[in-house]
Amino acid sequence: MLPETFPSPLFLPFNSECVKERLSLLPPGPDGGEAGVWAILRGTELLVREGEPPGLSFGLLPEELRALEPKAVRLGTWDGRPCRALALSRATGLPPGLVARDILASRPDLPVDLLSLGGVAGQVLHWERGSRFCSRCGGALEPIAGEWGKSCLPCGALHYPHIHPCAIVLVRRPGEVLLTRKAEWPPGRYSLVAGFLEFGESLEEAAAREVLEETGIRIRDVRYVGSQCWPFPSQLMAGFVAEYDGGEVQVEEKELEDARWFPVDDLPSLPPKRSIARFLLDHHIPGV
Structure with a gap:
């Protein structure tokens, strides 16, 4: 549908x-x-x-x-x-x-x-x-009238919905794209490097750090494309395209089962089209 x-x-x-x-x-x-x-x-x-x-x-x-x-x-x-x-x-x-x-x-x-x-x-x-209890003092939270936020009567702290920003990035070099795989994904499926922001980072910095940490690859020319709400349970996926800037693939085995360069005309099983990962692949590499 x-x-x-x-x-x-x-x-x-x-x-x-x-x-x-x-x-x-x-x-x-x-x-x-x-x-x-x-x-x-x-x-x-x-x-x-x-x-x-x-x-x-x-x-x-x-x-x-x-x-x-x-x-x-x-x-x-x-x-x-x-x-x-x-x-x-x-x-x-x-x-x-x-x-x-x-x-x-x-x-x-x-x-x-x-x-x-x-x-x-x-x-x-x-x-x-x-959001039933205050993370500062443990007191019970009550809704704030007319808002999604909640307030703590004992200590006065205000709490609002927690949306967790993530960077997801398509890395390209001539004729190839960098794809990764987690062990829990369906057999044969690969996708893009993604990860949560850390303290003090911009989205572009998070994209570059995640690629380097998970694959050993350095990137440049990180460009924002668009974003997608990902309610599983409360992420915001910010999508980027970047160019290869050096390094050899070294898989971070705590995070990934595999990472490798794939020719754009011989790609593995890709994420569903309902995802920003697939949008980046469909719109920013030829022949997908």
Whole structure:
């Protein structure tokens, strides 16, 4: 159901552009209690109605899930109706009439708007689970009216959603690209070097450091291309293209299973097209 190409990283799944016509995001709070739609997540699976096209569960929660309703979080409105998010344990059975679609799957069998709504719901629920207590004093946190932030009554500290920036970089030299592989990925799949920012770094500095640490390769001319929200659970992937500036491949075995240069006309299995890694490969090397 996803397009084969994206005109820019802005339109990649999980970015707000994909849901802006349907979702009006609102901070947690009462929503009047009227019937609405449900973004129900079981791990990384979004539960949708059976049939084509897939749709969200509407109205009251299925009877099997009714006891969990107090744990639901308001997301805002979806097509003008109240929209609520609810997390289930992975062991929860599927209520009749609903099917599970994994939003992290290479081919998730969901349109881009529902896929992206599942990502938003996952990020919000992750923040709610991880923001019950103050990291400074251990006191209980309370929502700040009209915001996504929370405040600690005992010590006064303010806390806001934690978004973790990462740099991901396509490294090129004439006729070749540098690709890496982690052991837990599907067999034969390779992707790009990526990593989290460290204290004091710019995104470009993080890109260069990660490439050097993981592969022993030095890079130059690091150029920003675009970014993608990556709600697994709360990353922002900033995509770059860079040129080879020296060094031989030395695999950092704590991080990677393999790293090597591949000819652009003989590439291995690549990341799904829903990712900024694939966008960089598709748009910044010839013949992919």
